[in-house]
Amino acid sequence: MTNLLPYNTFGISALASQFVEVNSVLQLQNLIQEKAILEEPFLILGGGSNILFIKNYEGLVLKNNLKGIEVSRENENYVWLKAAGGEVWHELVMFCVNKNWGGIENLSLIPGTVGAAPMQNIGAYGVEIKDTFEELEAINIQTGELEKFNNEQCKFGYRESIFKHEAKGRYFITSVTFKLNKKPDLNTSYGDIETLLKEWHIAKPTIADVSKAVIAIRQSKLPDPVLLGNAGSFFKNPVIEFSVFEKLQKNNPTLKSFPAADGKVKIPAAWLIEQAGWKGKRFENIGVHEKQALVLVNYGGGTGKELIDLAYKIIDSVKAKFGVALTPEVNII
Ligand SMILES: Cc1cc2nc3c(=O)[nH]c(=O)nc-3n(C[C@H](O)[C@H](O)[C@H](O)COP(=O)(O)OP(=O)(O)OC[C@H]3O[C@@H](n4cnc5c(N)ncnc54)[C@H](O)[C@@H]3O)c2cc1C
Numbered sequence: 001m002t003n004l005l006p007y008n009t010f011g012i013s014a015l016a017s018q019f020v021e022v023n024s025v026l027q028l029q030n031l032i033q034e035k036a037i038l039e040e041p042f043l044i045l046g047g048g049s050n051i052l053f054i055k056n057y058e059g060l061v062l063k064n065n066l067k068g069i070e071v072s073r074e075n076e077n078y079v080w081l082k083a084a085g086g087e088v089w090h091e092l093v094m095f096c097v098n099k100n101w102g103g104i105e106n107l108s109l110i111p112g113t114v115g116a117a118p119m120q121n122i123g124a125y126g127v128e129i130k131d132t133f134e135e136l137e138a139i140n141i142q143t144g145e146l147e148k149f150n151n152e153q154c155k156f157g158y159r160e161s162i163f164k165h166e167a168k169g170r171y172f173i174t175s176v177t178f179k180l181n182k183k184p185d186l187n188t189s190y191g192d193i194e195t196l197l198k199e200w201h202i203a204k205p206t207i208a209d210v211s212k213a214v215i216a217i218r219q220s221k222l223p224d225p226v227l228l229g230n231a232g233s234f235f236k237n238p239v240i241e242f243s244v245f246e247k248l249q250k251n252n253p254t255l256k257s258f259p260a261a262d263g264k265v266k267i268p269a270a271w272l273i274e275q276a277g278w279k280g281k282r283f284e285n286i287g288v289h290e291k292q293a294l295v296l297v298n299y300g301g302g303t304g305k306e307l308i309d310l311a312y313k314i315i316d317s318v319k320a321k322f323g324v325a326l327t328p329e330v331n332i333i
Contacts, residue, residue, distance in 0.1 A: 085115025102184020126190030229298030
């Protein structure tokens with residue numbers, strides 16, 4: 001038995017009946033050949049920053065420790081960088097920032113691993129990994145074969161990919177290749193990046209400046225999981241029909257919207273939760289973060305069951321008040 005408490009950013013205590021650290025693709029393929037995987041439930045674990053354990057895990061946990069970053073090819077304008085799935089995401093971003101290769105600097109300080117990033121097409125400050133994603137390699141858990149997925153095959157959407165749907169539980173992502181720009185167009189228009197750069201008197205920002213701004217904004221708004229257990233945004237921003245939004249906005253003039261696919265709009269879940277009265281509410285060891293209503297927190301000693309019960313109460317009250325359904329972004333295990 002292994003306690004998964006150090007392996008999830010919520011800091012939830014849950015026991016796994018088996019725990020294996022995967023250090024090479026060959027080791028993973030051997031595990032598949034020996035039928036160690038698939039004989040019982042298995043869970044691929046990266047940094048545990050998008051997971052909530054609501055009970056002990058009766059099965060095999062495969063902790064991704066695959067390491068390595070290499071340039072696959074480059075030309076005058078672009079570099080194709082291949083990173084192993086167990087690399088820490090933020091370290092990869094810093095590697096690119098230091099080289100002045102643009103494309104993922106707005107995704108600075110997102111916790112977790114490279115291999116988990118395509119799962120929900122991680123995104124922040126107007127950028128998603130699909131924007132620089134070239135391809136990934138994954139081991140098919142049934143066959144042990146290495147398969148490749150290009151951008152289209154991953155079916156990326158807002159916090160979505162094929163790996164959360166038809167390919168769910170079928171692949172172990174072993175590496176991801178990004179196409180990065182040596183002459184990047186910086187994206188400073190989103191959120192407070194521009195305001196902060198102005199405050200810092202930076203008229204011609206570099207990739208490093210944008211990254212620093214993103215880090216500063218994130219640190220001012222989001223709790224550090226090392227200090228306060230959390231998994232970032234617990235809920236996705238709901239995507240609704242424009243006609244539904246218009247009706248909602250009539251009674252709630254401060255409700256904002258952002259364009260989404262198929263003429264729909266995305267509305268801020270944080271606003272809905274705050275209006276429903278949950279922001280900053282504490283219930284013994286758990287609660288809703290005081291600065292960001294989307295983030296549920298574990299003050300220490302909280303359980304996954306307590307957190308999921310709170311999440312359902314929030315979902316019910318938002319539904320009752322606005323008629324809008326919230327769905328969790330975090331993987332409930
Ligand atoms: C403070 C904080 C801020 C955050 N901010 C953001 C943000 O701005 N934007 C954003 O998009 N997310 C954000 N997140 C969520 C999280 O960081 C990302 O979802 C991240 O990609 C999760 O990586 P991980 O390695 O921790 O995945 P885990 O939590 O370990 O796993 C998540 C899921 O992916 C699966 N998985 C993991 N690795 C693999 C693999 N190699 N192959 C196949 N399946 C795999 C797991 O089985 C699980 O279902 C935040 C989280 C925190 C704690």
